[in-house]
Amino acid sequence: MLDFIRKVFKSGDDQQATKPTIETAPLSDDQLQVVAKVEISLNPPQFAVGSGQSVGRQRDHNEDTLFALTAVIADGQRDLPIGIFVVADGMGGHQHGEVASSAAARTMVEHVLTRLYPALFSMTGNGLEESIQEILEGGVKEAHRAVVRMAPGGGTTLTVALVVGEQVTVAHVGDSRGYFIYPDGRTQVMTQDHSLVRRLQELGQINEKEAMSHPQRNVLYRALGQPEPFRPDINTFQFPAPGYLLLCSDGLWTVVPDNEIFRIVTSAKSLPEACNDLVAAANEAGGPDNISVVLVKYLH
Amino acid sequence: MTQGLPQNLPSSDRQLGSDSVLVNRYLIQDVIGVGGMGSVYRARDLHFPNVVKLVAVKEMIIQTRDPQVRETIVLNFEREANILATLHHPSIPRIFDYFSHDERSYLVLEFVNGKDLEDVLSQSDTPLPEDQVVRWAIELCDVLHYLHSHTPEPIIFRDMKPSNVMVNQEGHIVLVDFGIAKTFRVGQKGTMIGTEGYSPPEQYRGEATEQADVYALGATLHHLLTKRDPRIETPFTFNERPVRKLNPAVSAEVEAVVATAVQYSPQDRFPTAIAMKEALISAGTKTGILSRLSSSIVNVKKEETIKPIWTFETEDEIRGGPVFDNGLLYVGSYDHNMYALNATDGKFVWKFPTDGGIVTRPAFSEGLVLFGSEDGLLHAVTARTGKISWTYTTGGPVRCSPRVAEGHLFVGSDDGYMHAVNVLTCRRAWTYDTGGPVRSMPFIQGDNLYFGCEIGDVLCMDFRGGIRWRFKTKRGVSSSPVFHKGAIYFTSLDGTLYAVDGKSGWAVWRFRMNKGSISTPCVVDNFVIAGSADGFIYCVDAASSKEIWRFKAEHQVSGSPVVHKDSVYCGAADGNLYCLEYRTGRLRWKFPTGGPITSSPAVYNDILYFGSADHILYALLV
Incomplete structure (x- = not known):
């Protein structure tokens, strides 16, 4: 470290020599997996992403929307990976x-x-x-207005993760979920389900069995497009490194338990395959609802 | 079920007499309790001869004669003591020390001056008032949640009952008699932890979960609200004796919370202490109990009980913070001198005169004390002798505390530059023109340097003097950025507390205060705490920027807060040094000085050091 500092202080030109040159593109998924396993450092740091979607086994059409975009800008002074990931689960019957x-x-x-x-x-x-x-809060307001305008009577959940550098800011309304998955076996839900039945369950009013068959099991107490005023939950976390960020609709998490999600995510060859396997697991468990998943890993 | 006190104590199990001294340090004053494992004493800590520091000493007598079992017991005890020593919560007594000798193990704890709830209840002719019980219940849920969220292993209290809950002088609850004693019960056949009457059915199968504590808390509340002792009733029959049947003054809402907590099956209870707390709050809000609570006056520890262990007077205002290094305390004064004092007794060691006021905190490297002065120089003085080693000239008064990293010293000056100086060669490595005076102490994270300047920018630079990014606020930034989990936190004179992503330099959130601030935030758990000229000390959630609490001082808060154990210490322009519980913002005590306190206090070895504009440096035992 001291050598490095001395070099740095003497002249800026030496710096190039100290950086390992790594060919980062094009990497196949298999290569990425190898890279991730041996934990060498990637330069510049960047996000890898996978996604998966299915209508499920019991619905006739899909009402979920997912979105994923990653970018990286690196110019020596500032290496900045960026990502924006969205899962939204619409409701309100045909079309809406x-x-x-x-x-x-x-x-x-x-x-x-x-x-x-x-x-x-x-x-x-x-x-x-x-x-x-503030940007995300503004975005949720805009999105709410758009839903009211374009799908009157309809509603949707909205879970957005904006990742800048190593910080994830999550804006969340409804019962889609964001998870952090750590390689040591922890899966942590970073969103709160805005679902009436979950709330009753949390308050001990009903038990899990009653919740499964509760007539209001699909009722959200916060959703976009609803007339009641609401505030999104907005929180910033440090991106798990090493680890994963998973966004999903309730079509996944109501039927695939956390430990199974962990097993699938950590054993798949690549992120897109992991997403495919997650969707398959939800369908094998009955596929009662539309399934959407977005899985992100920070490579650095 | 708890084993009763052994009736026939062997002679080695005698109580310690008052005036006996343990390990040359703890003077036993009185027996304050007797339990199954030994006695609890009130003792005075003789390490602090100038003040009376009282502690509780809990004794555990090793009752086996088998040396191997004995060794296991002592090891288990030490392991548990180590876990407990990491706990910091206003409702958990702090652990100061533990040791084993003479067939006994001792735990030295914070002395809680108060009564336990069993005494409170037995001295009352009626059940306890509902609003009081709800207030305590909410605090108990908080502390249970804290224990249950402990990592890597949740801590289950297992023995919630009125006699294990103390009410201190301020009216807040403190959990006592931690399960530590249970490690002493190994080998007894059919051992049960927990007290019959309060423990849930599954605990009798040896299961201890969060819901077990929830049940025992419900049982405790039932007892307090009805004055009907569950130990003399048929077990698990609380819901055959609904609270309101025995005490109609209790609201239906609170009765329902108790009824849910004491459900026979764990899955019918509140899943967590937090869920129970929410239910209590919603019951309390509905019935109006909670609004009555918020107006109740909290008793504050009397000011006269806080006495400095020593003070040291300089000839002008102390505006910069003191620093401890290697047994000495260093503090600069506006009288132009840097002072070195003995940190234990405040005795003068040396002083070094400069040609300008010193308003900053020194740094240390290579046996040197490094500090700037309004004479425009950076002084490097030998820490041992107070003799000058070298000086470095900047183009303006130095009102920025220096930071040392990787053999270099980074300091801003009113000349508008950030200076990087090699400590060994005392040569300049580089300077960078920021465009305005730099008074914000740089923060170093990795090979990034973060600091503010008076034109309102916060800069991120690398060690070569290259700029990574620049973040603009609307007024000067004199506070120092603090890095925590990828983000930096700082206040600006524009009246905002900022969280800025360390990599991109983009704001993550902004928290508005009513007036500007030069107070450097401190980050603890997930809280960001900072003062403001609007007279408040704010505590904000680092993830959501939601306000957790705010505390109103009597004047501007330009001092910077410091957290030590479960308290936050912060000085204000009203001359007071405030001690607040950092999770709740509740005032513990305040200590008045004769002038504004503008710097950040320092804590070493449980002693709090801070200077005031009344020229005096204070050392308080905390």
């Missing part, structure tokens, strides 16, 4: 559900990207006009 989830996801992403652009491409290093949490 899919319109609601799609409108919410698209509006949210547009709102966020419009605000990230200037900061990403500014040469003066100026940052954002608003804070990341």
Whole structure:
């Protein structure tokens, strides 16, 4: 370390020599897996992503929307990986559900990207006009208006993770979920389900068995497109490194237990395969609802 | 079921007499309790001769004669003591020390001056008032949640009952008699932990879970609200004796919470202590109990009970913070001198005169004390002797505390530059023109340097002097950024507390205060705590930027907070040094000085050091 510092202080030109040159692209999924296993450092740090979706076994059409976008900018001064990931689960019967989830996801992403652009491409290093949490809060409001406008009577959940560097900011409404999955076996739900039945269960009013058959088991007490005023939950966490970020609709988590999610995610060859296996597991368990999953890993 | 006190104590199990001294340190004053494993004493800690520091000494007598079993018992005891020593919660007594000798093991704990709930109940002719019970119940849920969330292993209290809950002088609850004693019961056949009457059915099968504590808490509340002792009733019959049948003054809402907690099957109870707390809060809000509570006045520890163990007077205001290094305490004064004092007794060791006021905190490297002065110089003085080693000249007064990393010293100056100086060669490595005076102490994380400047920018630089990013606020940033889990936190004179991503330099969130701030935040657990000129000390959730609590001082808060154990210490322009519970913002005590306190206190070896504009440096035992 001291040698490195001395070099750094003497002249800037030496720095190039100290950085390992690693061919980062194009890497196949298998190669990525190898890279992840031996835990060498990747430069620049970046996100790998997979996604999966299925209508399930009991519904006739899909009302979920998912979105994933990653980018990396690295110029020596500042290496910045960025990602935006969304899962939205629409509801409200024919037509309205899919319109609601799609409108919410698209509006949210547009709102966020419009605000990230200037900061990403500014040469003066100026940052954002608003804070990341303010941008997401604004995005949820916009998305809500879009749902009311385009899918009147419909509603949707919305779980958005905006990852900048090593920080994940999650805006969340409804009962889709965000998980952190650590290689040591922990799976941690970082979102709270805004579901009436879950709430009753938490308060000890009903037990799990009653919850499964409760007539209001699909009722959300917070959702986009509903007339009641609501506030999204917005929280910032450190991205698990090593580890994964998983976003999913309730079509996955109501039927596939946490330890099974962990097993599938950590044993699959690649992130897209892991997502495929998660969807398959939900379908094998009956596939009662649409299933959407987005899985992200931070490689660094 | 708890084993009763052994009736025929062998002679080696005698109680310690008062005035006996344990390990040359703890002077036994009185017996304050007797349990199955030995006695609990009140003792005075003789390591602090100038103040009376009282502690509780809990004695556990090893009752086996088998040397191997004995060794296991002592090892288990030490392991448990180590776990308990890591707990910091206002409702858990702090552990100061433990030791084993003479066939006994001892645990030295915070002395809780108060009464246990069994005494409170037995001295009352009626059941305890509902609002009081609910307030205590909420605090008990908090502390159970804290124990249950302990990592890597949750801690199950297992023995919640009125006699294990103390109420201190301030009216708050403290859990006593931790399960530590249970390690002393190995080998007894059919051992049961927990007290009959309060323990849930499954605990009788040896299962201890969060819901077991929830049940025992429900049983405790039932007892407090009805004055009907569950130990003399048929076990598990609480719901045959609903609270309101015995005490109609209790609301239906609170009765329902108790009824849920004492359900026979664990799955019918609250799943967690937090769920029970929420139910209590919602019951309390519905019935109006909680609104009555918030107006109740909390008794505060009397000011006169806090006495400095020593003070040291300089000839002008102390505006910068003191620092402890290698037995000495260093503090700069506006009288132009840097002082070195003996940290234990405050005795003068040396002083070093400069040609300007010193308003900053020194740094240490290679046996040198490094500090800036308003004379524009950076002084490097030998720590041992107080003799000058070298100086480095900047182009303006130095009002920025230096930071040392990787053999280099980083310091800002009112000349507008950040200076990087090699400590060994005392040569300049580089300077960087920020565009305005730099008074914010740099924070170093990895090979990044974070600091603010008076034109309102916060900069991230690398060690070569290259700029990574620049973040703009609307007014000057004199506070120092603090790095925590990938983000930096700082306050600005624009009245905002910022969380900024360390990599991108983009704001994660902004928290608005009513006036500007120069207070450097401190981060503990997931809380960010900082003062503001609007007179408040704020505590904000680092993940959501939601306000957790705020505390109103009598004047601007320009001092920087420091957390030690479960308290946060912060000085204010009203001259007070405030001690608050950092999780709740509740005032523990305040200590008045003769002038504004503008710097950050320092804590070493349980002694709090801080300077005030009344020229005096104070050392308080905390």
